Amino acid sequence: MLVVSVAALLVGCGSTNQAARSTLDPPTGGFNLISVAHQVGLPVAATLAAIPADNPQTPDKVALGAKLFFDRRLSLDGTVACGSCHNPARAFSDGRTASVGVKGRVGQRNAPTILNTLYSKTLFWDGRATTLEEQAVLPILNPSEMGQANLDAAAAAIANDGEYRSAFQKVFGRPLNGPDLARAIASYERSEIAFASPFDESANGNARAISDSARRGWALFSTKARCNSCHAVEDTTPDRTFFTDQSFHNIGVGIDRHNVVTLACEAQARFNTRNVLAIDRAAIQTDMSALGSFLVTKQPADIATFKTPSLRNVLVTAPYFHDGSARTLWDVVDHYNKGGMNNPWLDEKIRPLGLSETEIDDLVAFLASLTSAQFREQGAKALAVQREIARASRPERDNARAFGPKPTRPDPALACAPKT
Known part of the structure; x- marks a missing residue:
């Protein structure tokens, strides 16, 4: 039998008012199809x-x-x-x-x-x-x-x-x-299954379910913004269900901050374990976490590649990316708009997008429309908080790069070559 729970409010991770209790409160709800x-x-x-x-x-x-x-x-x-x-x-x-x-x-x-x-x-x-x-x-x-x-x-x-x-x-x-x-x-x-978003209602025929801004964002998603490249919405037959290609991509997150090139060169020479517990500990406990699925596959092409997450309920699951480095959806779109951070293993699909501020706002509105009904209240609060943060700080915004040419990717074969 298929099952689902209705989400209920819990005290947050690390909270103090449940410290004396052995269990948190599970969500309530029926378990039936x-x-x-x-x-x-x-x-x-x-x-x-x-x-x-x-x-x-x-x-x-x-x-x-x-x-x-x-x-x-x-x-x-x-x-x-x-x-x-x-x-x-x-x-x-x-x-x-x-x-x-x-x-x-x-x-x-x-x-x-x-x-x-x-x-x-x-x-x-x-x-x-x-x-x-x-x-x-x-x-x-x-x-x-x-x-x-x-x-x-x-x-x-x-x-x-x-x-x-x-x-x-x-x-x-x-x-x-x-x-x-x-x-x-x-x-x-x-x-724990969650669909029933305003976007789903709109796709089901309710024209009033999403705003005009969100509708424009959906149009950008599969065209100028190129989100469909990894989030599995094909140009000819849009997939409005999962919003992930179930694959792994290097999108240029934290390359300098995590010193990825140096780590990659060291790991290719030394990290060869297939033991899943050793891989798990490297991913959670060491700097090699930044190498992504390379830890699993040991293939150089997988250096700093990470799984494409679904975009459903993305508004209420901040911060973003594998290292939690993006505080808002505006930061996420800014990152892609400038083409990520260039590196020898950057996915070929990543390039500057040249999105205007209005187009960025429209994309955020579309992403917000993927919030399921049970998280509507949290979504409204999250959007307000993120908007205020974005008004004060946009650390990923770089219009010179966003409207510039795609830079030449460094040759992966030379990334770890001895310096002469």
């Missing part, structure tokens, strides 16, 4: 196809997964839950540049939303997991996130809880254990 089917824009066939045969959805399993997702006891010191950094009040992100784990440890990556992740072919910014079951395990074991030595230790932390013991027996027909713990969390994550 009817609660999903009313969402305009829901891709029914793709949703059904995304449920794995070896971990089918049931209401009891999703309820168990929700309880686990918000239980701090799964972390080493009982302070961090999955829901600490994937807060329903923030569309299952945390509003931080990079997430904070046990003992106050700060990672290297921005927390992406779990909304609609059941459609994802790969997980994490670098694609180091291919199923939600795999994804659910890694944060529990990462020393900078939940910090457990192994999955058995996480299971042991709740083994004396009678409600959990009964629930695992009912759902899986066997005692509480680590792999089933991950299966339950994955099932809950699959249940």
Whole structure:
């Protein structure tokens, strides 16, 4: 059975008024197909196809997964839950540049939303997991996130809880254990589905659902702004569903700030592990995080490439990019407008766009129209906050580059050549 939860407000990541409690409050709502089917824009066939045969959805399993997702006891010191950094009040992100784990440890990556992740072919910014079951395990074991030595230790932390013991027996027909713990969390994550945005209403025939500015932004999206190059909206048959190509691109984020060229040259010579836990730790705990999917593939062409995120609910999941370096959607569009930061591995699709201020505002209006109904209030507040920030500061704006020629990309073959 397909399931969904209605998002409810939670106290934010790292808040103090729940510090004495072992669990955060999971969202409330029914777990049934009817609660999903009313969402305009829901891709029914793709949703059904995304449920794995070896971990089918049931209401009891999703309820168990929700309880686990918000239980701090799964972390080493009982302070961090999955829901600490994937807060329903923030569309299952945390509003931080990079997430904070046990003992106050700060990672290297921005927390992406779990909304609609059941459609994802790969997980994490670098694609180091291919199923939600795999994804659910890694944060529990990462020393900078939940910090457990192994999955058995996480299971042991709740083994004396009678409600959990009964629930695992009912759902899986066997005692509480680590792999089933991950299966339950994955099932809950699959249940968090969010469509029903003003844009979906407009595409469904409601001409008044979005503003004229958003409508102009949609037209720019697939033309002058070139957003469709990575966000999977083809010129001939627009895909209005997922807004991601499920691929990885170097878009020129943080190249100098993270010293990517030097890191890339060192990593090509030294980083050759295929161990997923070692890759996970490099991604979250070290400067090599900036190398993106290269950590997974070891292919030079993948240096500093990161997964294309869906744009649904992007307004309420700031800050942006893998390192959380963009505070507002205006910063994001400014980054693309100037053609990113040139580097030897920059995606060939990235180039200066020459967008005017009015066109940038229209693109932001369109992106805001992708906010689902359950986040309407948060979206209105977020847009107002971002607009005020953008009026005071636009650090990524560079009109000289935005309206200039596409620079010549440095030769990747020479990037790590000895200096003479």
